[in-house]
Amino acid sequence: KNQVEQSPQSLIILEGKNCTLQCNYTVSPFSNLRWYKQDTGRGPVSLTIMTFSENTKSNGRYTATLDADTKQSSLHITASQLSDSASYICVVSDFNNDMRFGAGTRLTVKP
Amino acid sequence: DTAVSQTPKYLVTQMGNDKSIKCEQNLGHDTMYWYKQDSKKFLKIMFSYNNKELIINETVPNRFSPKSPDKAHLNLHINSLELGDSAVYFCASSHTRGVETQYFGPGTRLLVL
Numbered sequence: 001k002n003q004v005e006q007s008p009q010s011l012i013i014l015e016g017k018n019c020t021l022q023c024n025y026t027v028s029p030f031s032n033l034r035w036y037k038q039d040t041g042r043g044p045v046s047l048t049i050m051t052f053s054e055n056t057k058s059n060g061r062y063t064a065t066l067d068a069d070t071k072q073s074s075l076h077i078t079a080s081q082l083s084d085s086a087s088y089i090c091v092v093s094d095f096n097n098d099m100r101f102g103a104g105t106r107l108t109v110k111p
Numbered sequence: 112d113t114a115v116s117q118t119p120k121y122l123v124t125q126m127g128n129d130k131s132i133k134c135e136q137n138l139g140h141d142t143m144y145w146y147k148q149d150s151k152k153f154l155k156i157m158f159s160y161n162n163k164e165l166i167i168n169e170t171v172p173n174r175f176s177p178k179s180p181d182k183a184h185l186n187l188h189i190n191s192l193e194l195g196d197s198a199v200y201f202c203a204s205s206h207t208r209g210v211e212t213q214y215f216g217p218g219t220r221l222l223v224l
Contacts, residue, residue, distance in 0.1 A: 031210065032210045041218075042217060042218070043115075043201050043203070043215030043216050043217055043218050044154070044201070044215050045215070046212045046213060046214075049210060049211075049212060051210060087152060089154060091154075093210075097159075097166075097208060097209075099156050101153065101154045101155065101156075103151070103152070103153055104152055104153075
């Protein structure tokens with residue numbers, strides 16, 4: 001079983017709507033959690049990085065939350081745009097900097 | 112200017128061949144990485160390299176070897192290519208090995224026939 005589970009696997013929303021992607025992890029001892037956006041055919045782009053002491057971080061219309069007690073994170077996208085269509089990947093690292101990747105959520109924003 | 116660049120973008124080769132993928136970063140970063148993304152889009156780290164210290168993911172076959180001629184370059188050499196090596200390989204860099212933003216290259220699509 002993967003130590004980082006993302007849900008849903010895929011999501012389709014209408015332009016302008018909000019959505020929330022989930023990431024649950026069992027990685028321990030926890031160091032940091034990252035969210036990446038990966039457009040089709042391109043490399044991942046970092047959206048946020050959060051450490052144990054941070055419970056929310058924003059990057060424009062993207063807001064990530066972290067609950068280190070329940071080992072859950074979410075990525076909220078506000079007022080979605082067509083360019084938000086991409087895969088969103090959650091990555092959790094332990095104190096040894098070993099990174100565990102989620103399988104990603106494939107988001108499609110339709111006009 | 113491209114921050115992290117990789118060449119070639121596409122690589123098609125026969126099983127058993129030896130090939131190299133080049134990576135260069137112009138960000139002045141100390142740490143570079145190689146990742147493999149399989150057909151199911153699962154990303155997996157292969158190597159990280161910092162100040163001549165190489166950290167290898169234990170699952171990576173020893174047919175794969177990174178070579179760093181200088182701080183700005185981390186090339187990936189693959190010997191005796193196998194069908195299962197077909198994937199997209201991403202190079203990335205960060206300021207240090209710690210909790211830093213990693214910047215990814217555009218990827219090299221390798222197909223082994």
